[in-house]
Each structure stands twice: as C-alpha cells, then as structure tokens.
Amino acid sequence: MKTTFVPKALLSFFLLLSFWVSAQKSDRELILIDKDWRFSFGHLYDTKKDFGHAEGYFSYLTKTGFGDGSAAKDFDDRAWRKLDLPHDWAVEQPFSESASFSHGFKAAGKNYPEKSIGWYRKKINILESDLGKVISIKFDGVFRNSKVFFNGFYLGTEQSGYNGFEYDVTAYVNYGGENTIVVRADASMEEGWFYEGAGIYRHVYLQKTNPIYVKENGTYVTSELKNNDAEITAEVSIENKGNSKGNLEIIQTIFDASNKQITTNSEKVSAPEFYKTANFTSKLSVKNPLLWDIDTPNLYRLVTQIQQNGKIIDSYETIFGIRTIKFDPENGFFLNGKPLKLKGTNNHQDHAGIGTALPDEIQYYRIKKLKEMGSNAYRCSHHPPTPELLKACDELGMLVIDETRLMGINDYHLNDLQRMMERDRNHPSVFCWSVGNEEWNIEGGIVGERVTNVMQNFAKSIDSTRPVTVGISSGFKSGISSAVEIMGYNYLGNGDIDAHRNQFKNQPGMGTEEGSTFATRGIYFTDDAKHYQSAYDKKPRPTFYSIEEGWKFYAGRPYLAGMFIWTGFDYRGEPTPYGWPSVTSYFGMMDVCGFPKDNVFYLKSWWGKEPVLHLLPHWNWIGMEGTAIDVWAYSNCDEVELFLNKKSLGKKKMEKNGHLEWKVNYAPGTLEAVGYKNGKKVLTETQKTTAKAENIKLSLDKENVVKGNVSVVTVEVTDKNGLHVPTANDEIEFAIKGGKILGVGNGDPTSLESDKFIDNIDLVAINNFKEQKVNTAVLPQQLLNYSENEWVEAFKDRDYKKQAASYIYKGEFDLKNKSASNIVSFFYKKIGVETVVFINGNKVEPSAEDAQKYTFNTAILKEGKNTIHIAATPLQKIKDWDVMNTDPGIIQVITPAEPWKRKLFNGYAQIIIQKDENAKEVVFSASAKGLRTTTLSLK
Known part of the structure; x- marks a missing residue:
C-alpha cells in the first residue's frame, strides 16, 4: 500500500493523536481460561465407559448440536476431577514394562485403552453485551486427535498434538448465561518416537473481537537495514465476519521496549467483503534501531489498530526484533553482519x-x-x-x-x-x-x-x-x-x-x-547391571563421536x-543403550531436572566467555583407597595444576577445545585444581571427601525463573561441615502450605518413583437398578421392607401419564479396597421431585454445598457390594417428546494421595512448586529419617 506522509508542521499533533488512539480500548479481549476444568478418563472403544458418547440415534456428525454423552452441554461432570491447565495425564500414570519404550514406559496410550482417552469440560459465562462480537476458543496445543464441542455443538477435530487451533463459536453462544466447552483428547496414537504427554498440555483462551478484526497470526513484520536505519514492512490480514462496509483506517505504530512510541503510519482502506480477508502493507522507518542479538535481545512492539467511524474497533500487538541473518558456504553463519x-x-x-x-x-x-x-x-x-x-x-x-x-x-x-x-x-x-x-x-x-x-x-x-x-x-x-x-x-x-x-x-x-x-549425572564407573553410564565424555559407539x-x-x-x-x-523415553527399567534418555548435557552433568562444564569452557575450571569426579570413594581414579579437568585456563592433599600431581597445558586428565590413586581428603592464565593463578576448584549426611538443604532457583507463581527448588543434603554429599540417596518427604507441588524429579534414568502424588478418583457405576411403585407421596424416613418379588427394571415401559404417587428404587455398587481414609460420595442426578437416599439401609443427608451430593460416613459402607435405595416422587413430562433422565447418578471414590516424596539421586532432587493466587506466603518443608527437617519460606 502507498504510505501516507504528513507535513512536518502537523507531525507533533499527529503523533499525539496516534498515542491517544493507541490508548483507546478496542473490542478485542484475550482471556486465559486455564483455571477450573473438569477431567475424567473415557475409553478408547467401549462407549459405555466413554460416558455413552456417540451412542445417540443422531450423532454429532449427523445433526448439528447433537453432542451426546459427556459432549452434551448439560452432562453432569460434578464427580470428575477438578484441575487447572496445562495438564499432562500421561506423566501421572505409573510405569509399566509393557508400555511404550519410546514414551518412557508410562502406562498410557494404545496399550491402555482406559488411559488413552481424556475428557475435559469447562463452564464459562459470556456477557449479553458481547452479542455482536466474534467469539472464539483458542488452543495452543492438545495431545492428541482432539474433538471440541461448545454447548453440544461439534466444532472440529485437530489431529496434530502440536498445532495451535481456533474455533469460532459466535453462533452457538448462550449470551448472558453459562456456556460449556468440552474437549475429547485421544492419545492412543503416537506422533513421535519420544515422550509426548497426553491432554491439554498448553494454554487455552477465550477471544472476543469486533466482526472486522486482524486475523489470528495475521501480521507479518520484516525489516531491512539501510545505513543506520531500519525500513519496516508490516503486512496485516483483516477479516470481516460482519456486514459492515465502507472505509477503514489502519494505524500501525511501533513502540520500543520502554513503551516509547518510535514511529507510526496511517492508511485509509476499504473493508473486506462479508467473510472475506484482505491484506494490507505499511512501510515504517526506525532510526538507529537497537538490534536483536543473543547478548542484547532488543525487542519492539507493533500495535496494529483498525479504526472505523472514528472509533478503534480492533487492536493487535506483534512483538518483533530487528536483525539480519546470513549463511555463507565458506564462512558459516552471520548475525547482524x-x-x-x-x-x-x-x-x-x-x-x-x-x-x-x-x-x-x-x-x-x-x-x-x-x-x-x-x-x-x-x-x-x-x-x-x-x-x-x-x-x-x-x-x-x-x-x-x-x-x-x-x-x-x-x-x-x-x-x-x-x-x-x-x-x-x-x-x-x-x-x-x-x-x-x-x-x-x-x-x-x-x-x-x-x-x-x-x-x-x-x-x-x-x-x-x-x-x-x-x-x-x-x-x-x-x-x-x-x-x-x-x-x-x-x-x-x-x-x-x-x-x-x-x-x-x-x-x-x-x-x-x-x-x-551416554552419561548418568554423578556416575563415574559404567554399571550395565544398574543401567548407569559413566559421565566421562567417551565415544558412545565406534561410529559416533564424543561431545x-x-x-x-x-x-x-x-x-x-x-x-x-x-x-x-x-528427556523421557528412548532410554538408549538400555531398556526397562530405564525410562529416560542418557543423551543430555543436563538431566531431566536441569542439573548439569560434567559435559556442561566442557561446553561452558569453550562456548562461554567467563573463566571456567571444573574438576571431576567427586572424591567420595570409600573402600577404593589406593585405586587409580581418572581425574579430569574442564577449563579454558592456559594451564591447570592438580593437588591431592596439598601435594602437587603436576601442571598441564590445556589444548584449545580440549580437557586434561590425570590418574590419581584414591586417598580421602581434598582434590584441588588450580587454573592459570598468563602464568597467574585465576581459579581454584576442589572436590572434598565428605562426612555422613546430616542436614537437608533447600535452595530456591531465583536466577533462572522469571517473576511468577512457579518456583524451582533444589533439594540436597550436606554433612556437618555444610559440604554437599554427592553420593546421598535419602528419601525426602515434602509438605507445603500456601501453594501446591506440581512435580518431583531427581534425574535418575532408572527411577520408577511417582512424578506426582495426587488423589485418585474412581467413578463407580450403580448397577442392577430396579423400582417398585408406592401408593403414597409421603417419602419414608426409614428404609421399609419391600417385597423382593415386586422389583422390576427401573423406568422400563414407564407410562408417564399414569405414574405412581412415588417410587422406591434399588441399585448396587462395588467398592474395592475400602479404606477409612476414602471419601465416598454419591452425585445424584435428578430422577424425582423430592428424594430420600439410603445406603445399606441407612438414611444419608445431602451435603450443605450441593443438595444433590451425598457424602457417606465410611462406617456404613462395606468392602464389595453395597446397596443404595432412592425414594422419590416422580418427575412429570411437560411435552410428550420430553426425554426424561433415567440415570440415578455416579459414586465417586477419592483415595487421598500419599505424601509427596522423592529419593535423592547422587545428592540431588528437584521440586516444582506453585504459589496459590491469594497466598501471602508459601511454606515448604522437607524431612527424612536421620536428617534435620528444613523449611523454606517464599513470600
């Protein structure tokens, strides 16, 4: 498009006007909706276990709006697990030797049909004032083969577990009321040969825009450096999902990182036709730009606004950087020349x-x-x-x-x-x-x-x-x-x-x-029986090369x-060169937690800019006194001298991009390396023999996590002198107040410990559901004796025009592994106007927060078969074609999780914690047998 220029005399006024325009609120809203989803497993092929989905006479592919089973708008999901996104259900599963090698032996996927389908449901309110806007649901990624429904309307299927996708739900919205999003993820098929997770593992958003708006990912910003300036080309795709016609004004404004306006451009264009897209291009100039570089990653912000009749109707932001890249067949890669x-x-x-x-x-x-x-x-x-x-x-x-x-x-x-x-x-x-x-x-x-x-x-x-x-x-x-x-x-x-x-x-x-x-952090002698590979940088196989x-x-x-x-x-999966019980790879420079293996320090020596001196292995080799130990030094110093208990073992010159080696007969004490540059001592590194572990040490990784609610805590043990014990494998138990633990790890490639400790939720069906007619509408407060000969299948051939005054229903449910710690609830689905519930002959009362939820005293429950009676006055059909509910509900059994715990692996474990939104402080504690309990407070 042709650039519009303004006279210098009007430039100041134009810039002020543009800044005022950029401050106006547009019709665009992007709302993160990760909180408060409901989740439950379905089933790969058994539709009864998949909540009866797609069993209806008319399926969601046959008639619009016929999402059935758990895809239906009003499906009762109260018994499902409540969680926040992002969520990966595969990592929550136990390990199994029969599970996928490439996916880390987690018991999920095609060999586990009961753990290969995940259902997610969320209710959102959309304002009546949003009528007239384009409403869409945006997913950054769902693994995998997701089907999405909105208020029972099928929106589409996305096969890939890695693509972001968006659905327009404008026509299906209940404006001024409640709306239901449903996602069915099928993770039975693998896309890669590596761990991929399962479920809605990326963010989800609700988006509202004006009918004329910048399409998703609808901007494309490129730059060309000319002398000391950058010419910016900003392409924008605008879509019209309304009937508006006429002229629009596109305003493109660039801001720097301090939010200072750098330049702006305005053009008048014609609106696209109904449900059409039009592309427009603007040219802007940035004087003396700050270039994006690996050391100085300078960023700019392009604000694209659409103005109609003097009002900003859409505003779309694009973060970009100005830099040049070039590959040369003789001289490699160039960044900014x-x-x-x-x-x-x-x-x-x-x-x-x-x-x-x-x-x-x-x-x-x-x-x-x-x-x-x-x-x-x-x-x-x-x-x-x-x-x-x-x-x-x-x-x-x-x-x-x-x-x-x-x-x-x-x-x-x-x-x-x-x-x-x-x-x-x-x-x-x-x-x-x-x-x-x-x-x-x-x-x-x-x-x-x-x-x-x-x-x-x-x-x-x-x-x-x-x-x-x-x-x-x-x-x-x-x-x-x-x-x-x-x-x-x-x-x-x-x-x-x-x-x-x-x-x-x-x-x-x-x-x-x-x-x-191949390398296992903290291991210096390969032990194939234990599936441990030495951390020294060696050829992995004859045709492959060391780092x-x-x-x-x-x-x-x-x-x-x-x-x-x-x-x-x-990473999880591909546990080459081993198989079960190895569950993660051995390839990383760091382990799955980010704890460095020794190769990190080789790379830091020759990739980094700071002086480096690293000594390996550790110096805890009790029982190996006199044995020759390979001692390596990674450094970018000119020379390194090695000492054992203050006795010099020689000074060696460092080859560029190399390392140094000594053979040292083990004796307890202190191994010390001294690095020299230009003949001067610049660095010292020691490895000391430690005493036994006595203390738990908790360290918060502040430097590597941006400000937010999630923190990474390193767990280790120290001896009486405060020295890290590199061979420790104590099991540490964790507790938290004011937050929650998201996961635990330790970098052990053979660890089959749980990654997460979460309550287990089982949904138990009520079977053999029968009924008897009762001549009175007065419901019993104690369970009466009913003739066994008069029970008939509930609701079968019911004449809804000639119903009894009330009915007594009887069903059965099985409880396995009954425990006093279990929380057992009945989520009743209304089959009567008034209701009384009995469990094993005992009347139970509804809970205070939900009149259709009954939580049972475990003393009245039995291991194995239990009996439920429901006395109810019948619901009446208003129209002959009304479909009456015949499902009495579901029994939910919660088995509380064990305390969070993890064994140290070669001295380390990692805990990822999340602060509660309204908490002023998080108190995190760690304890272990024979060690002092430690507490960490985060404010």
Missing part, C-alpha cells in the same frame, strides 16, 4: 515431574540453563514448540530452528507447515525453518528431493527471510541433501561431511544433530555454521 558459531542443542518439550505440561516459568528456566552453559541456539526436536518457548528465546537471546513434524506435499503436511510459520515468523529468535528430520525412507532418493523442493518453495512463499534446512542421517549424497538450502548433518559417523561439502560448495551446512553420548570430538570437528571448519548437540536436557 558478524560471524557467529552456532553452539546449539536439540531438545524435546518435557521436564522432570511435570511431563509436557510446562508452566511458562519453566520455559525460561530451561533456556537460561542452556544460556549459562554457553549455548546460543536451540533446535525444536521434532515438532512446533509451544509459543511460550519462543517468547522466552526472544527475550533471553536464543536462536531457534523451528521444525515441523512430518515431511510431505499434501494438505496435511503443508497446512501444518504453514500454520507453524505464520504463527512463528515474527519471532526474531527463529533463524531457520526445518521441514524434516531423518526421513530415512526418502532421504537418499528422488522422492526426497521432490518433497524437499515442494516444501522448501512453499516455505519461501510464506517467509522469504529465513532459509530452510532438513536434518539428514542416512548418508550425505543425493536426494534431500542435493536439494535442501542449508544442509543439516546428523552425526559425523553417518557420512563424509568434507566430501559432501566439496561436492556442493555453494551449499551452507551445519550439524543439526551431533554427540548422542569434545564433535565440537573440535565443527569448530575447526569455518564453512560449517556450528552444531546442535543431541541433547541439551535428558
């Missing part, structure tokens, strides 16, 4: 204790941990990430390879790629699109070349500012390798990288996966842009 070696890691999206349901704060925690290690790049392996991950990378300065899930040329594949790119293309952290990973079936042939050409050209049509790559592992010869813009080498041992480069000298390249080493070997290869070749290690963090 300066060469930058990519020091990257691959990562999956799960974390200890919480699975894939990461609070936003944990995204920052993980990216900061990687930054501490010296990493500057992150590859999303192997699927689109959650939006909050990219937000953290934007704000913290971490480059990102953004990767789609599956290669292909049809709508399923290209639509997924387009949605990912349109969602993520404004993030300055994203510097490369990946359209595939290790597609062995097509990598080396013509099909791979064709698919790559289509996907690459398709990607360029959506975003021409970033290059495209594919991670390739089955040889670097032809097929995908000969077509992809940026060659992605997966592992040195899989082909001759130098030979490929000599054949394709105009094709830039980088190591998209390298390393794949050091890999980095030396890539660091020594200017034409290679850098490398991405497999992986930054351990």
Whole structure:
C-alpha cells in the first residue's frame, strides 16, 4: 500500500493523536481460561465407559448440536476431577514394562485403552453485551486427535498434538448465561518416537473481537537495514465476519521496549467483503534501531489498530526484533553482519515431574540453563514448540530452528507447515525453518528431493527471510541433501561431511544433530547391571563421536555454521543403550531436572566467555583407597595444576577445545585444581571427601525463573561441615502450605518413583437398578421392607401419564479396597421431585454445598457390594417428546494421595512448586529419617 506522509508542521499533533488512539480500548479481549476444568478418563472403544458418547440415534456428525454423552452441554461432570491447565495425564500414570519404550514406559496410550482417552469440560459465562462480537476458543496445543464441542455443538477435530487451533463459536453462544466447552483428547496414537504427554498440555483462551478484526497470526513484520536505519514492512490480514462496509483506517505504530512510541503510519482502506480477508502493507522507518542479538535481545512492539467511524474497533500487538541473518558456504553463519558459531542443542518439550505440561516459568528456566552453559541456539526436536518457548528465546537471546513434524506435499503436511510459520515468523529468535528430520525412507532418493523442493518453495512463499534446512542421517549424497538450502548433518559417523561439502560448495551446512553420548549425572564407573553410564565424555559407539570430538570437528571448519548437540536436557523415553527399567534418555548435557552433568562444564569452557575450571569426579570413594581414579579437568585456563592433599600431581597445558586428565590413586581428603592464565593463578576448584549426611538443604532457583507463581527448588543434603554429599540417596518427604507441588524429579534414568502424588478418583457405576411403585407421596424416613418379588427394571415401559404417587428404587455398587481414609460420595442426578437416599439401609443427608451430593460416613459402607435405595416422587413430562433422565447418578471414590516424596539421586532432587493466587506466603518443608527437617519460606 502507498504510505501516507504528513507535513512536518502537523507531525507533533499527529503523533499525539496516534498515542491517544493507541490508548483507546478496542473490542478485542484475550482471556486465559486455564483455571477450573473438569477431567475424567473415557475409553478408547467401549462407549459405555466413554460416558455413552456417540451412542445417540443422531450423532454429532449427523445433526448439528447433537453432542451426546459427556459432549452434551448439560452432562453432569460434578464427580470428575477438578484441575487447572496445562495438564499432562500421561506423566501421572505409573510405569509399566509393557508400555511404550519410546514414551518412557508410562502406562498410557494404545496399550491402555482406559488411559488413552481424556475428557475435559469447562463452564464459562459470556456477557449479553458481547452479542455482536466474534467469539472464539483458542488452543495452543492438545495431545492428541482432539474433538471440541461448545454447548453440544461439534466444532472440529485437530489431529496434530502440536498445532495451535481456533474455533469460532459466535453462533452457538448462550449470551448472558453459562456456556460449556468440552474437549475429547485421544492419545492412543503416537506422533513421535519420544515422550509426548497426553491432554491439554498448553494454554487455552477465550477471544472476543469486533466482526472486522486482524486475523489470528495475521501480521507479518520484516525489516531491512539501510545505513543506520531500519525500513519496516508490516503486512496485516483483516477479516470481516460482519456486514459492515465502507472505509477503514489502519494505524500501525511501533513502540520500543520502554513503551516509547518510535514511529507510526496511517492508511485509509476499504473493508473486506462479508467473510472475506484482505491484506494490507505499511512501510515504517526506525532510526538507529537497537538490534536483536543473543547478548542484547532488543525487542519492539507493533500495535496494529483498525479504526472505523472514528472509533478503534480492533487492536493487535506483534512483538518483533530487528536483525539480519546470513549463511555463507565458506564462512558459516552471520548475525547482524558478524560471524557467529552456532553452539546449539536439540531438545524435546518435557521436564522432570511435570511431563509436557510446562508452566511458562519453566520455559525460561530451561533456556537460561542452556544460556549459562554457553549455548546460543536451540533446535525444536521434532515438532512446533509451544509459543511460550519462543517468547522466552526472544527475550533471553536464543536462536531457534523451528521444525515441523512430518515431511510431505499434501494438505496435511503443508497446512501444518504453514500454520507453524505464520504463527512463528515474527519471532526474531527463529533463524531457520526445518521441514524434516531423518526421513530415512526418502532421504537418499528422488522422492526426497521432490518433497524437499515442494516444501522448501512453499516455505519461501510464506517467509522469504529465513532459509530452510532438513536434518539428514542416512548418508550425505543425493536426494534431500542435493536439494535442501542449508544442509543439516546428523552425526559425523553417518557420512563424509568434507566430501559432501566439496561436492556442493555453494551449499551452507551445519550439524543439526551431533554427540548422542551416554552419561548418568554423578556416575563415574559404567554399571550395565544398574543401567548407569559413566559421565566421562567417551565415544558412545565406534561410529559416533564424543561431545569434545564433535565440537573440535565443527569448530575447526569455518564453512560449517556450528552444531546442535543431541541433547541439551535428558528427556523421557528412548532410554538408549538400555531398556526397562530405564525410562529416560542418557543423551543430555543436563538431566531431566536441569542439573548439569560434567559435559556442561566442557561446553561452558569453550562456548562461554567467563573463566571456567571444573574438576571431576567427586572424591567420595570409600573402600577404593589406593585405586587409580581418572581425574579430569574442564577449563579454558592456559594451564591447570592438580593437588591431592596439598601435594602437587603436576601442571598441564590445556589444548584449545580440549580437557586434561590425570590418574590419581584414591586417598580421602581434598582434590584441588588450580587454573592459570598468563602464568597467574585465576581459579581454584576442589572436590572434598565428605562426612555422613546430616542436614537437608533447600535452595530456591531465583536466577533462572522469571517473576511468577512457579518456583524451582533444589533439594540436597550436606554433612556437618555444610559440604554437599554427592553420593546421598535419602528419601525426602515434602509438605507445603500456601501453594501446591506440581512435580518431583531427581534425574535418575532408572527411577520408577511417582512424578506426582495426587488423589485418585474412581467413578463407580450403580448397577442392577430396579423400582417398585408406592401408593403414597409421603417419602419414608426409614428404609421399609419391600417385597423382593415386586422389583422390576427401573423406568422400563414407564407410562408417564399414569405414574405412581412415588417410587422406591434399588441399585448396587462395588467398592474395592475400602479404606477409612476414602471419601465416598454419591452425585445424584435428578430422577424425582423430592428424594430420600439410603445406603445399606441407612438414611444419608445431602451435603450443605450441593443438595444433590451425598457424602457417606465410611462406617456404613462395606468392602464389595453395597446397596443404595432412592425414594422419590416422580418427575412429570411437560411435552410428550420430553426425554426424561433415567440415570440415578455416579459414586465417586477419592483415595487421598500419599505424601509427596522423592529419593535423592547422587545428592540431588528437584521440586516444582506453585504459589496459590491469594497466598501471602508459601511454606515448604522437607524431612527424612536421620536428617534435620528444613523449611523454606517464599513470600
């Protein structure tokens, strides 16, 4: 579009007017609706156990609005579990040897039909004043194959567990009243060969907009540097879901990080036609821009406003950064015109204790941990990430390879790629699109070349500012390798990288996966019987390379842009080189909690900027006196001298990108390393033999979590001198007030301990439901004797025009493993006007908060079969076609959770806690047999 210029004399007035306009409230609202959902398991194929869903004569696919069973608007979900999102039900399950190897042996998925379907329900109120707005529900991601209903209306199915999606519910809203959102997630099918979780594991929003509005992900901001200025191109897609016609004004305003207005632009355009979309482009200039960089991640904010008849009707914000990227086939990667070696890691999206349901704060925690290690790049392996991950990378300065899930040329594949790119293309952290990973079936042939050409050209049509790559592992010869813009080498041992480069000298390249080493944190002798791998950096197998070997290869070749290690963090699943009972990978530079393995310090030495000196192993080797121990030093010092109990064992020169080794006969005491630069002592590192554990130490990780309600607490034990005990494995029990624990972990790849300790909820059906007619409408207050010969099947062939004065109903329910600690309740569904309930002959009273809920004294219950009687005066049909409820309700059995606990693994455990919204203080305590109890207060 043509840019509108104003005379200098009017510029000040125009800027003031624009600032006033930006302060006006638009019709757009985005409301996070993560709180207070109801959840229950359904069933993969047994519709009775799936709450009778899709059993109706008319299904939700047959007639509009016929969502039935638990998809129905008025389905009674009171007995379901109450929870907040994000939620991953897979991480809550026990481990099982028969479960999926790749998904960490969690008892969920296709082999567990009773734990493969999850139902979610939430009620929301929408104001009557919202009538006339476009109302939509937005999901950042549901794993997997989700069906969504709104007030019983089927909205659609999203197969992918990684795509965000949105449904327009405007026509189905009960304005001025209650509305019901229902999600059925089917996690029986795996998309990846790694742990993926299950359920609504990302955020959900309610959005309200004017009928003329900026489409979701409807802006695209690019920049071009010219001399000391940046020319900004801001494209916007506007949709009209109303009947308004005529002129609109599009106002584009850029603000800096301090919220200072930098520049603005205004254009008059015509409104799109009904249910059509129109695209408009504006040009803006930023003088002397602050560039986005890994060390100074400067961000700007574009506010796009639509004005109609002098009123702002929509306002849409886009965060962006100004920077240049370039791949050179001779000299690697350049950021803002300066060469930058990519020091990257691959990562999956799960974390200890919480699975894939990461609070936003944990995204920052993980990216900061990687930054501490010296990493500057992150590859999303192997699927689109959650939006909050990219937000953290934007704000913290971490480059990102953004990767789609599956290669292909049809709508399923290209639509997924387009949605990912349109969602993520404004993030300055994203510097490369990946359209595939290790597609062995097509990598080396013509099909791979064709698919790559289509996907690459398709990607360029959506975003021409970033290059495209594919991670390739089955040889670097032809097929995908000969077509992809940026060659992605997966592992040195899989082909001759130098030979490929000599054949394709105009094709830039980088190591998209390298390393794949095995290491268990705190273990220094491999023990295959225990499934523990030594943490020394060794070749994992003959054709693969250690971390050091890999980095030396890539660091020594200017034409290679850098490398991405497999992986930054351990993750659930793929417990190579072992199987059960190993349940997590061994590949990470850090474990699943983010506790560093020793390789972290090798990378920190050569990836970071600060002086580093790290000594391994620990020095607690009781019973191994006189045994030769391998002692390594990771450092970027010029020289390192090693001492044992103050006796020098020699000074050694450090090779660039290398490490130092000594053989030391073990003797208790102090192992000390001294680092020298330019002949001067600059660093000292010690490993000391400790006494027995006496104290529990709790540390709050303030540096790595942004301000919020979620905190990461490190648990360890110390001896009488306050020294960390690196071999401790005490079981610690936890308690909390003013908050809740989200998950526990310790980094042990063979730990089969629970990740979560939550109340177990069983829903028990009432069976064999029968009735007898009673001639009086006066309901009994004590259970009478009723003839056994007169019981008939309840409600069968009921003549609703000739009903009895009242009825007595009888049913049975089974209680297994009855315990005095169980909480057993009956959630009654109305089958009468007035009701009296008896359990095993005892009258029970409704609860004070819900007249249709009865909580039983466990003393009147029996293990096994129990009997329920309900005396009720009948409901009457108002219209002949009224459908009467014949379901008396459900029995809910709550088994309270055990106390939260976790064993230390080599001295450490991690607890993730969340502060209650209204709590002034969180008090967290830890106790263990033989150790002093410790309390941590968070205000």
